[in-house]
Each structure stands twice: as structure tokens, then as C-alpha cells.
Amino acid sequence: MTAQITAVLGPTNTGKTHYAIERMLAYPTGIIGLPLRLLAREVYDRIVAVRGPSVVALITGEERIVPERAAYWVCTVEAMPEGMGCDFLAIDEIQLCADPERGHVFTDRLLNARGHKETLFLGASTMRSAIAAMVPKVHFMGRERLSTLSYSGSKKVSRLRPRSAIVGFSVDNVYAIAELLRRQKGGAAVVMGALSPRTRNAQVDLYQNGDVDYLVATDAIGMGLNLDIDHVAFSSLTKFDGRRMRPLMPNELAQIAGRAGRGMSNGTFGVTGEVTEMDPGVVEAITSHSFAPVRKLQWRNGDLRFGSVGVLIASLEERTDDEWLTRVRESDDLAALKTLAQEAEVMARASDVRSVRLLWDVCRVPDFRGISASEHAGLLSDIHGFLHQHGQVPDDWMARQVKRIDRSDGDIDTLSKRLAYIRTWTYVAQRKGWTRDEMHWRGETRAVEDRLSDALHGALTQRFVDRRTSVLLRRLKQKERLMAEVNDKGEVTVEGQFVGKLDGFRFRQDSASSPDEAKTLRAASLAAIVPQMHLRADRFYNAPDTEIDFTEQGGLMWGEMAVGKLVAGSEPLKPQIAAFVDDEAGAEIAEKVKRRLQHFIDRKIATLFEPLLAMSKDETLTGLARGFAFRMVEAMGILPRADVASEVKALEQDARAALRKHGVRFGQFTIFQPLLLKPAPVRLRLVLWSLAKELQEFPESPPPGLVTVPVTEGLPSGYWTVAGYRAAGDRAIRIDMLERLADLIRGQDTRGGFEANPDMLSITGMTLEQFSKLMEGLGYKAEKSERLKVKAAQGDPERPGPSDETQPPAPEETPVETPDAPPLSPPVEDPQPEIPTEISKSVPDMPPDALTMSAATAQPETATPVSPDVDAEGESAASAMPDTKAEPEMEVFYTFTWAGNRPSRQGQRPKQGGKPKPQGRGGPRGKGKADQKAKTFAAKPARREKQIDPDNPFAAALQGFKPE
Secondary structure (H helix, E strand, O other): OOOEEEEEEOOOOOOHHHHHHHHHHOOOOEEEEEOOHHHHHHHHHHHHHHHOHHHEEEEOOOOEEOOOOOOEEEEEHHHOOOOOOOOEEEEOOHHHHHOOOOHHHHHHHHHHOOOOOEEEEEEOHHHHHHHHHHOOOOEEEEOOOOOOEEEEEEEOHHHOOOOEEEEOOOHHHHHHHHHHHHHHHOEOEEEOOOOOHHHHHHHHHHHHOOOOOEEEEOHHHHOOOOOOEOEEEEOOOEEEOOOOEEEOOHHHHHHHHOOEOOOOOOEEEEEEOOOOOOOHHHHHHHHHOOOOOOOOEEEOOOOOOOOOHHHHHHHHOOOOOOOOEEEOOOOHHHHHHHHHOOOHHHHHHOOOHHHHHHHHHHHOOOOOOOOOHHHHHHHHHHHHHHHHHHOOEOHHHHHHHHHHHOOOOOOHHHHHHHHHHHHHHHHHHHOOOOEOOHHHHHHHHHHHHHHHHHHHHHHHHHHHEOHHHHHHHHHHHOOOOOOEEEOOOOEEEEOOEEEEEEEOEEEEEOOOOOHHHHHHHHHHHHHHHHHHHHHHHHHHHOOOHHHEEEOOOOEEEEOOEEEEEEEOOOOOOOOEEEEOEOHHHOHHHHHHHHHHHHHHHHHHHHHHOHHHHHHHOOOOOOHHHHHHHHHHHHOOOEEEHHHHHHHHHHOOHHHHHHHHOOOOEEOOOEEEOHHHHOHHHHHHHHHHHHHHHOOOOOOOOOOOOOOEEEOOOOOOOOHHHHHOEEEEOOEEEEHHHHHHHHHHHHOOOOOOOEEOOHHHHHHHOOOHHHHHHHHHHOOEEEEEEEEEOOOOOOOOOOOOOOOOOOOOOOOOOOOOOOOOOOOOOOOOOOOOOOOOHHHHHHOOOOOHHHOOOEEOOOOOOOOOOOOOOEOOOOOEOHHHOOOOOOOOOEEEEEEEEEOOOOOOOOOOOOOEOOEOOOOHHHOOOOOOOOOOOOOOOOOOOOOOOOOOOOOOOOHHHHHHOOOO
């Protein structure tokens, strides 16, 4: 037969493959060989779309679809059936005859494969001389590129334009680029030759549909995959060819770069990352499609002899004298045959032509797994053994191999490895006669491959594609208005994709948004958020004060949403508001939120500081009393007495009485209003004080209800006073409790020394040891001693009991905590000028002999508690035993004396003219001498007891309750 042989040569994007499909469909039968399984599947789908699946067959190493009426065969070059009498035959990418690994297969097809009526060889122009020399009577057809290809230089990945493909030459490089594109551009599709057609098609669909604008691929895209690519960027100009790293040849670069600019659209190519600029000569060769012609074709003897294994190997290694042909380097199938030939058992099986042919067929199973040659040879030995002994691979063994792989969990690398493993068994299932039920195993392995392919596609998409950004970008490209919504939780979605959250009156955009799209997404989101903000602002303005609160750092909260903060005003009790409202919400919403917050904080201050504000507005206060009231307002209700000693001394009793009507207490250490020591006023006072001090971080208020708290370092000066405490040693005591303690100490002999009584310990809630440290912090000297414990009779009121560690009644009382804390220096004691001279012995600024203090007996912190088995005389049951001599029981006590240097006698001021001064109004009138006994006075004058009306009918009953 005289069939027409045509070589259609030209660069990429010339429509060669499309031309071949049209020519094949013009004949009743035809076959086309393609370089990649992926490309074969693409061509198969195109022909099925035109002629239907009943007449189109697909044969690859791992896939076999052969309908009964098959007329058109789409195959990989290696899987092309031999000896088929088709009218039309085509081989695509014929320039692969020069490929070191697969070239011998393409060369064999070039020399031996022919169609009855027409044969087409499609490829690069570099093959013209070789084809002319090897194929007689061949006709050449040149095709020009449909679009222009130009070089655009080097660009960063972040600056690559949409519809770009970035080419890498290793899996790690591809993954790294895809991850970078996900962070910066919203994602990328991934295409590699190792992917199954199902995974590859799903990834390509992501790109073709516009879900992502970038494609990251290996050089697999250079083999005829038709994609809408505008720019190709090379992340490397070298590759590993299976043996060594080598630079890519200009024709190889052109094959990949030519994927840019499909159809009539022009394309560009360049480099990215750390790749240096291309050589100008290489750029010129690519853009002008001028490359060195192919001089040698890879060849392996196709006339094999199967007399024995040795004869087969010898035929495979035969050389040729043809100047255009060079013997291919040792291929994987030949290496596997040589390895198996060293096994005695295999050689014993391969005893005739049939068994040697079978062994060769087994050795041609590709090493999809990519494991070591020895492990692959072991697998081939097992398969050969089954086929030789049983004529087929056992179903149970095959089932075990497939079941181990049939798992869709794991990461990308795990799924890719399983997908490579299942390809081995898919290949085995496709071999005719190797399994008992071929259709079952073909369907089973195909189903496992599909499941793994879907899982791998999902893993690739999840890792390298930001689905939200990709969807939004596609809608933006369609020039449509994005639809945004806000749910009841404040979550903002645009086109159903979460983009951020509405926190109060501020939009918190999701940080996962890529920088390029963040501005667009925010604009689209605010289109729906602003109306929602108006509704929320109205609801906030009408919300009760119970829904709003302030934090200890000055923040203002509406439920769990931050809506503003306090800022310092002209006066401490008049703070201003900074509302947290986005600028896009508008001035109306911002003003409404600010006004509502100002109303809240003004009412909160008016409520919590009502006694203080009422005193400042009292018109009856005049003169010094009014001035002192303003000092109290400036200090927000607490003034250390030492700071205003002269002003207090200048106040008349009437002025003090007027101030006391407003709850002002003139204590020995502090002037304060007790109502302002409650937890809520303290918390607000600390915030306002911190604002006035312009502190960066506001100190927290002490836990409510505690009489004493540990003193911690790093607190700003004046903190303890504002918090309502006074630092004394390693602890700080609440000022109202300190004044009660001072009342108890006034009646003690502070020069001769005294011991703490249970009332003192009860007020502070401390053990004796802790109390001693507190007294030292207040300026007293504590001397620790031991003595024989005195046994008190039952019911003796003078007998001291165990120390009471419970808290005294106080606002929001809680048990006292006594952790260790570093001590501070003792504070300076405040003067008490209004105390009469008779009781000056208890005031620290009076003569020193007047302020020596001593303490009551109590069990120390580590003392053993009194046993419950104590009898009426105070003796334990053990001491009552006749022949036991009890040891004397000792107790620890402290004696407290004033440690200041004040040169005066107890109860007297320094003598003038040899005579002591009168003791003042506190001394008894009508006596020639002052009473030398110590006096005890309360902080306020004792109330005069009201006389009982003799005409009152209850007088007799009330008189009966009086003590005798």
C-alpha cells in the first residue's frame, strides 16, 4: 500500500494536535499515540464529545477503555497496540525520539508504525533532518505559531499577573511556590505528571474556571496540555534528569514557554524567584523558534529473541551502525531483567520461549512506586512466580495489596505515595490474562485510584487554595456587585464566604485575606455592615446602663464588645470618651455612640461618688470647710493626713462637724469617706486616677473584702492611698480598719510596752507573727519573748483565747489572704493635731514617750492549737496521769513599743519652767492635779445616753435590763 506519510512540524501553539484529531476523524478508523497519560485522557474526552463513547477506546499503562465497536484509539505511545490495521495513525511530540529515557519507544514508532492510508508525525522543527533521513517519501508540513511569544524578564511571584503558570522541576519546589501563592494571591492549582488524570483534571478545572488565577506545574505542561495561560515563569533553569542535575536546553525551555498564549492570544515568559535572567541568546532562540537540529535518535533493538534470558538480554543490548541512531542507555525494564536473571528460581522458571516472554512482560511493569531497584525486582519476582505457577495473580493476594492502599486519610505526600502504589496494581489489572476476573480488578483498582485522586485533590485544594478568596475573585472578575450579610453573631460573609466579624462598631477583617484583595473585600463588606451599624447604634443608645460596663484598663464594654475607652478630661471626675467606630460608619453613628457612653460614665460617677459630689455642691460649707471639701474632691475622697496636717489643724470644730455630716472621717492616718471604700468606687477611682496620671498600664484594684493584701513591687506612687489602703511592712491594711486599730492602741502604754489583744488581731485578721510585722511597718518596735503559760480558771474573762483569724465585718468580706510579699519601708505617720493633750500619748506626732505600744498574748502562727481535751483547770488529760511529770508549757508573746524619737514623758508634753502644761480639755475639771491614768477615746465623741422618761410605761421594764 502506498500510504501518505506527513511530518507536521512547528513550534507550540500551532494547532498540530487539533489538526491530527480532525484528520483521524475523517477516516473510519484511526489511532493516535500521545506522550502523556494526562494528554491522552484530554484527547479521549474531546473525541468522545464528538463521536460518543461507544466508538472511542483509551489505552494507557493504567487505564483501558475498549468498547466493542471501537474505531478510534487514543493511547500513550508505549501502550499503542502493535499490528493494528487502522486507516490513520499519528504520533505526537515526535521530537521525544531524542529523549534518553523514552526515546527508543518513539524511535520505534517512527520507524515501524504506519497507517494504511495516512500517517502523521507531529513535533518540533528540529526533527526535520532526522525524519527526512529515516522515513522515505515523507512530506513535510510547516505550521506557524498562531500568537507571538515574548520575553518579560524577571518578576517576583507576588508581582506575577493573573493567568500565569509557574514551572518547577521538583515536588518540593512546586509545593513551596503553591504555598506562597496561597498566602499572597489566594491560591494556585497544581499539575504534575505523577497525578492521576482525575486529580489533574480537577486541578485544571480550578484554574480554567477562574477559581484561582495561578498554576504551579512541572514540565509536564510542556507536552501538549492546552490551558489558558498568558505568562509562563520559570522558577529554575536546571532539572534532575534521573542521573544528574543539568541545565535545560533552549528547545526544552521553548516547549514549556510555548504554553503561554493559546490560540490568537499573545504570551510571555520569564523567570521568577532567585533565578538569574536568561541568556540573550537563549531568549532569541525561544522567541524566533530557532534551535539546533536533532542529530541522534535513541534506539533499542525491537527485534527481540526469546530463546533464553541470556539471548533476550543480548538482543536488547545490540548496537546499530546507523549514523542517526544511538543505543539507549540501560532502561528500567532491562535493569529489572538483569536483576531477576541472577535468581536461580527465576532462571529455572524461564526455560522456554513462552516463559521468557512472560518474564519480559513482567519486567516491563513500571516502577511507579519509585522505590529501590531491589525492592521493585522482588515484587516482579512474586508476580512472575504467580503467573508461572498458577497462570494468574491470586485474588486473595491481589486483594491484600489493594486493601493496604485503599485509605483516603493522610496528607498530600501520603496520598501521593498511595496513588503511585495503586498505579502498579492498576497496570497489573490491565494486562490481559494476568487476573482471573479482569473486569472486577480493573474496576476495583480504578475505584481505589478515583478515591485517592479525589482525596489528593481535596488535600491540594485545602492546602494551596484559599477557597473564600478564589470565589470572591471570580465574582469580582464578572463585574458583579458582591452580596454581603451580617448574622446575629456579628459574622460577616460576602457571597457566602466568611470575611470577618463586626465587633461593636468596628469591622475586624479576617487576617487570612490576601493583601491584594483585602481592600476590595473590605469595601464589599462595609456595604452590608453600615446599615447594620445604624440598627446596632439605635439599639445601643436605648440599652440600659446594666448592659454597659468599664474595665480596669479604662475600656468601655457593651456586653462582650468593646465600644470605646475613657480618656483624661479637664478634671479627674470628668473623663471624656473615645468611641470605637470605623470611619466608614459615618459621623452620625460615632456621635451617637460617644454620647451614650458619656451618659453612662457620668451617671456611674454620680452614683458611686454621690457623697463626695454632694459635699462639693453643699452651699452651707463656707470658708476653710469649703476649701477642704474641694481638696477632698480633687483627691476623690481620700487624703493622707500628713499631706493636709496644717489645713486640718486650722479647721474649727464647727467646720469639722459640717464635713462629718457628709461622711468625712478625720482619722489618725487618713481623712476619707467610708462609703467610698466599697469595691465599686475603689475600682472606678483607680481608673480615673490612672487616666489623670497618664499611665500606660492601669493597676488593678485589690480583691474586694480583704482587710490586708500583700504589698507588690512596681506599683505607681500613690496607688495604695487611692486604693483605700496603707502600706505597712510587707502588707497593706485598709484605712478604715487601720483607724479602728489606732482607736484600740490609743489607750495602751506605748512607752512601757503592751501586748496585742484579741480585738486587734481580729480587726486585722492576722496571726500574732503577721501582726508584729504590720506594727513594725507602722513604726513600732516588736520584741519577741517566751514565758510560762499561765493556767486560767474556767470562765476567767481575763484568759486570752486563740487568735481570731476571721475578718471583721466589712463590705463584701472574704477570708484574708496572707501570702509572703517583699516588705516596703515603714510609712511616715500622720499627725493628729486635734487630739487633746491628755491623750497625746497615743498619737505618733506627739512626744515619743506617748507612743510606745505593747501587745496582748496570743498564739503565734506556728503555735500548737489548744487540745479539746482540756479540763476545768486548764490541764490536759495527759497531765492528769499520776506517774507522768508534765513539762512546763511556754507561750510566745510580743511587746510593742513606739520606735520614734520623741522626747516626752508618757502622757505629758515637755516641761516649761519646771511645771507641766495643763492637760487641756480632756483633764478632769476642779482637780488640782491631772489624772495620771491612761485615757481611752473613740474617734468620735461618745453619745450622751438618753434619759428614760419616768412616765413611760416601759420605763420599769427597761430599768430592769440595766446592769446592777
